[in-house]
Amino acid sequence: MFTVPFVLDFVLQQGEFTLQIHERFEASSVSLCGPSGSGKTTILDAIAGLRHPEDGRIEIANRVLFDRSLGTDLPPRSRRVGYVPQDVSLFPHMSVLGNVMYGTARGSPAPLESVIKLLEIEPLAGRRVNELSGGERQRVAIARALMSSPDVLLLDEPLAAVDIKRRERILLYIQQVRDELLVPMVYVSHAADEVRRIADRVIELDSGRVMATQVE
Amino acid sequence: MFTVPFVLDFVLQQGEFTLQIHERFEASSVSLCGPSGSGKTTILDAIAGLRHPEDGRIEIANRVLFDRSLGTDLPPRSRRVGYVPQDVSLFPHMSVLGNVMYGTARGSPAPLESVIKLLEIEPLAGRRVNELSGGERQRVAIARALMSSPDVLLLDEPLAAVDIKRRERILLYIQQVRDELLVPMVYVSHAADEVRRIADRVIELDSGRVMATQVE
Amino acid sequence: MPGDLVDVTLFSVAMAGLSTVLMLVPGLALAWLFARHTFPGQSVLETVVSLPLVLPPVAIGLILLRFLGRYGPGGQLLDEIGVDVIFTWKAVVVAMTVMGLPLLVRSARAGFEHVDRRYEQIAETLGASPVRIFLTISLPLAARGVLAGVVLGFSRALGEFGATIMIAGSLPGTRTLSTAIYTSTQTGRDTEATIMLLTAASIAFVAVFVSNRLATVE
Amino acid sequence: MPGDLVDVTLFSVAMAGLSTVLMLVPGLALAWLFARHTFPGQSVLETVVSLPLVLPPVAIGLILLRFLGRYGPGGQLLDEIGVDVIFTWKAVVVAMTVMGLPLLVRSARAGFEHVDRRYEQIAETLGASPVRIFLTISLPLAARGVLAGVVLGFSRALGEFGATIMIAGSLPGTRTLSTAIYTSTQTGRDTEATIMLLTAASIAFVAVFVSNRLATVE
Amino acid sequence: AESRSDSADDYLLVSAAVSLSGPLEIVAGEFEQMFGTRVELNFAGSNTLATQLIAGVEADVFLSADERQMTRVETAGLVEASTRTDLFSNQLVVVVPTDRMGVVSNVSDLSTSRVGRIAIGDPDAVPAGVYARRYLQFAGVWESVRSKVVLTRDVRAVLAAVETGNVDAGFVYRTDLALVDRATMVFAVPTVGRPEIRYPGAVLTLARGRPAARRFLDFLGEPVTRRIFETAGFIVLARGTDHAR
Numbered sequence A, B: 001m002f003t004v005p006f007v008l009d010f011v012l013q014q015g016e017f018t019l020q021i022h023e024r025f026e027a028s029s030v031s032l033c034g035p036s037g038s039g040k041t042t043i044l045d046a047i048a049g050l051r052h053p054e055d056g057r058i059e060i061a062n063r064v065l066f067d068r069s070l071g072t073d074l075p076p077r078s079r080r081v082g083y084v085p086q087d088v089s090l091f092p093h094m095s096v097l098g099n100v101m102y103g104t105a106r107g108s109p110a111p112l113e114s115v116i117k118l119l120e121i122e123p124l125a126g127r128r129v130n131e132l133s134g135g136e137r138q139r140v141a142i143a144r145a146l147m148s149s150p151d152v153l154l155l156d157e158p159l160a161a162v163d164i165k166r167r168e169r170i171l172l173y174i175q176q177v178r179d180e181l182l183v184p185m186v187y188v189s190h191a192a193d194e195v196r197r198i199a200d201r202v203i204e205l206d207s208g209r210v211m212a213t214q215v216e
Numbered sequence C, D: 001m002p003g004d005l006v007d008v009t010l011f012s013v014a015m016a017g018l019s020t021v022l023m024l025v026p027g028l029a030l031a032w033l034f035a036r037h038t039f040p041g042q043s044v045l046e047t048v049v050s051l052p053l054v055l056p057p058v059a060i061g062l063i064l065l066r067f068l069g070r071y072g073p074g075g076q077l078l079d080e081i082g083v084d085v086i087f088t089w090k091a092v093v094v095a096m097t098v099m100g101l102p103l104l105v106r107s108a109r110a111g112f113e114h115v116d117r118r119y120e121q122i123a124e125t126l127g128a129s130p131v132r133i134f135l136t137i138s139l140p141l142a143a144r145g146v147l148a149g150v151v152l153g154f155s156r157a158l159g160e161f162g163a164t165i166m167i168a169g170s171l172p173g174t175r176t177l178s179t180a181i182y183t184s185t186q187t188g189r190d191t192e193a194t195i196m197l198l199t200a201a202s203i204a205f206v207a208v209f210v211s212n213r214l215a216t217v218e
Numbered sequence E: 001a002e003s004r005s006d007s008a009d010d011y012l013l014v015s016a017a018v019s020l021s022g023p024l025e026i027v028a029g030e031f032e033q034m035f036g037t038r039v040e041l042n043f044a045g046s047n048t049l050a051t052q053l054i055a056g057v058e059a060d061v062f063l064s065a066d067e068r069q070m071t072r073v074e075t076a077g078l079v080e081a082s083t084r085t086d087l088f089s090n091q092l093v094v095v096v097p098t099d100r101m102g103v104v105s106n107v108s109d110l111s112t113s114r115v116g117r118i119a120i121g122d123p124d125a126v127p128a129g130v131y132a133r134r135y136l137q138f139a140g141v142w143e144s145v146r147s148k149v150v151l152t153r154d155v156r157a158v159l160a161a162v163e164t165g166n167v168d169a170g171f172v173y174r175t176d177l178a179l180v181d182r183a184t185m186v187f188a189v190p191t192v193g194r195p196e197i198r199y200p201g202a203v204l205t206l207a208r209g210r211p212a213a214r215r216f217l218d219f220l221g222e223p224v225t226r227r228i229f230e231t232a233g234f235i236v237l238a239r240g241t242d243h244a245r
Ligand SMILES: Nc1ncnc2c1ncn2[C@@H]1O[C@H](COP(=O)(O)OP(=O)(O)OP(=O)(O)O)[C@@H](O)[C@H]1O
Pocket: A014, A015, A016, A017, A034, A035, A036, A037, A038, A039, A040, A041, A042, A043, A086, B130, B131, B132, B133, B134, B135, B136, B161, B163
C-alpha cells in the first residue's frame, strides 16, 4: 500500500481552546478520533487553510501547506484538498449537479459516472440541494470533494447521516479512490469500525491534545 | 412502562416523493429506521406541523395534531413538540444559553440544572453557537428541546455527531426523562443499538413506505 | 448664522430621527409582508409604497399638499381632531417619513428574505408566538438588511428637500439643513452653503460610523 | 403630446436603465469591499458614497456642475478628449448614476453581509479563484439584497429631478419624465402632469413586477 | 442637444424662466418657421439657470424672471453688452381659495384674524416674494401679518397652497391665474408707486455674436409675439424693431 509523509505539527488558539499537535509520520490514511470538542474539525480546517495556526508546520505528501518559520501559508485554493466538512455546506443556490461539478475546473480525477453511480446521486442530479434528505446531502458533499481532483481528502464524519448499507459501499469506494488515485486522506469519525477499516494511523485527541496514536 | 396511543396515518407528497404511512399503535417510544431518503425526517416534520400531509390523521397521546377530515391542523406552536432537527438549526444569533432557554416560556419541565449538567453544556453557556463543535451543537439542540416542556420529543439522529461515551450517558438521560416526565418520543437513528435500546416500537421505512414494524 | 446653524442642524437631525422612528413600524410590517407572503394586489401595494422614490419629490409634495389640505381626506380628518400639519414641523416629519419609507421597506424586505425560514419554524415548534418569532428570530437575523434600510431612510430624510419645501415651506420653525442649503445656493451665499454642506456630510459620517458600530456589536 | 410622452418615457427608461447598468460595477465592488473588509478611512469613503443621498439633490447637481462644467477639473478633462457632457443625455446618465449609487451600495452590501462566509471558504478549498467565488457564490447568495439595490437604484434614477435639471437642463434631448412633470406642474398643465405621473407609476409597477419575478426564479 | 454645431447659425439654446414656458413655446415655434433657426428651450427657475450659465453652460439667450439673477450673470461677464432689455412685466395679485372669497377684499383684511396663513414666495429665492414683502411693508401691514406668512420655493407652490386650502391667501403673478381652478383673485397689487416687476432678457457672450440670438431677442417685441404674451397675462415692455425682418 502507498504511504506519504504527514507533518501535523502546529499550535492553534481559538477562544479558550488551544490545539497542540506534534505528529510526523508516514501513512495513507489518518483517522482523527476523540470526544466532541477535542479539536478534530479544527485540525481539518487548519489543513484546508480555513483556520490559521499560531505556529508550526503542516505538510502532506511533501507539499508544505503551512510553515510559520518559512512564512508559508498557502491559500485554500492552492492546497488541493477535497474537503467534506462536518456541516456539509452544500451551495444552497445550486443544483446537486452544480455542486458536484463545482471543483472540476481544476481537472477531473475520479470519473464522474462512477462517482455519481456509487454515491447514488443520479436520480438527484437536477434537484435543489435544500430538498435533499440529510444522507443525500452528505453523499453530494462527498461527490463534490472527490470530483475536485484533490491531492488529499479531508472527511469530517462524512457518513454520519448515511444508512448502514450505503455506508459500507461508500467506504469501500473511498478506499478504492485512495488506493487507485493515490490520494491520502484524513478521516474523522466516531464509529470505531469505520476508523479501523479505513485508517492505517489513528490519532486520538482530547481537549486539543494528542492522547495516543496507533498504527493499525 | 407507560404507553400512549399513536396514530401516524397520513399521505404526504413532496416533489416526486410520496410518503404513505398508516400506523396506529400504543408505545412509549417509536423509532423510525430506513435508508437515506426513505422519509424519516419528513414524518418528524409532519408531526411537528412543519410539513402538511395531503390527507390523514396524526394523533399522539390522545391529542389530535392533524386531521384532514375534521379540518384540524394545529399550528406548530400549539403542538408542544420538542424537536431536535437533523440539521440542528441552533439560532445563530443567540448564545448557547439563549438557545437552551428559548422554549422555556411555556413552563419548564426538566430542571435546567440537570439538563445542563448531563449534556455538559455548563462550560459552553455563554458561547456563541457558531463557535461550537458539531457534537456540542447537537447537545445544545437536545437541551433546547428538553427545556421546552414538550408533550412529545422528536429526535432526528440527535447523537450522530456525539462521541460514544457521551452518547451512552445522554441516551440514558433521555430514557429517564421519558419515563419520569412521561414524555413519549419518536426517534430517528441509523444506529441499530440505539434504536433497540430506546424504542419499544420500530417502524422500518423505505422509499416513503412502511416495510415492517417490530415491537421490541 | 453660527447659532442659527446649530439650531437648524439639531432640528434637522431631530426631525430625520423622528421620521426614521415613525417609518419603522409600518416599514418593517410592510417589508415582512412582502418578504413572507404573496397576496392579490401585492405588486400594486408595493408600487404605491415605492412611488415616493420613483416620482419627482415636487410631485409627491403636491400630492401630500392635496391630501392633507383642507379639501383632502387627510386634511378634513386632521381638521376634526384640530391638528395643524401643513407648514409646521409636523409637515417636515410627514415629508421625510414618506420619502424615506420606500428605502426602508425595500432594504428590510431583502433582509427578511435572507433569513432561513427553518429558524422561524423551529422557534414555532418551541411555542413562540408569531410576534415573539418576529422580534427574537426574524428581526435580529435580518438585522443587516434592516440596518441598511434604517440608514438609508435616515439619510434620505436628512437630504429630503423637494417634498419638504412644498408642504412645510421654508420658515424659521420648519427650516432644515436641506432647505437652508437650497436657499443659500439660490442667493449665491456660497460660504454659508458650503458650511452647511459640510455639516450635513458630518452628520452622514456619524450615521455611517454608528451603523458600522451597531453592525459589529450585533 | 402623446407622441412626445412616448418619447420622453422611452428616454427616461433607457437613461435610468443605462444608469443602473453603470452603477453595477462600482456599486457591487464598493458593497463587497464594505461588507468583507475593514480598512483605514473606510467610514470616510462610505460617507462620500452616501452623500448624494444625504445632501439635497440641488446641491449635488451644483457640485457636479462645478466639477464637470467648463471651468471644473472634470470639465477640462472632458474638453480635452472632446466629450460634451453638460446639457446632453450623458449628463442625465451622470446625475441618475450618482444619485442611485448609494442605494445600490447600501442594499447590496447588506446582501453580502447576509452571506455565510463558510460557503465562500468551501468554494475556495475547491480551487475557485476570488473572482469565480464572487460571481458564483457570493453574488448569487446575496441576490435578494443586490436585487433590492438594483430596484432602488433604478427607481431613484427614474425619480431623479434636482441634479438632472441642474446639469442636463430640460431640453428636447434631455427631458425626462421627472423634469417634464416639473415643467408641467409649474405651468399648471395639470392633466399633462397627471398623465406623466401615471406613466411613471406604471413603470414602477413593471419594475416591481419584474423584480418579484426575478426573485422567484432565482 | 447632441447635434449642436458650433459654427452654424441654425440653432439657438435659450435658457428661460419656467414661468415663461407657455407662451415662449409658441413663440419659439413661430421663430423657427420664420427664420429656420431651431430653438431649444431650457426651462428652470431663473436662479438655476443663472447658476448653470455661471458654471459654463453654453446658452445663447437668457430670459430671466428675476433681475437679480440677470445681474448675477452680467457681473460674471457673460452678458453681451447692450443687449440686456426688460422684456415683460407682470402684476402681483392676491388669490384666496374660491370657497373663502368673502374673507379678503383688500390689503388690510390680511391682518385680520379671519385670515390664517398667507403664502408668499421665499424672498431669498424668488422675486415674487421680494415684491410681495415690499408691498406688505409699503401697505403698513407687514409687521402684523409677519407671523402668518409662510415662505415657499416658488410661486407655483403658493398657488398650490391656496388651491388646496392650506393657506387663506397668497401672492402670485397675474399670469398664474390662467392655471388656477380652485382659487380666485381678490385684488391686484397696484402698480403705481410700486417697484415694477421686470423680466429682463439678454444675449450671452457665449452666443459668440450669432445674429440669430439677437434676432430672437428682438423677435420677442414683434407685434405677433406681443399678442401671445399678452394673452398669457404678461405686459410686454420690449419694443419691436423692424431690422429683424
Ligand atoms: N470559532 C471558534 N471560536 C472559538 N472556539 C471554537 C471555535 N470553533 C470551535 N471552537 C471550540 O474548539 C473546540 C474544538 O472544536 P472542534 O470543532 O475542532 O471539535 P471536534 O473535535 O470537531 O468536535 P465534534 O466531534 O463535536 O465535531 C471546541 O471546544 C469548540 O467549542
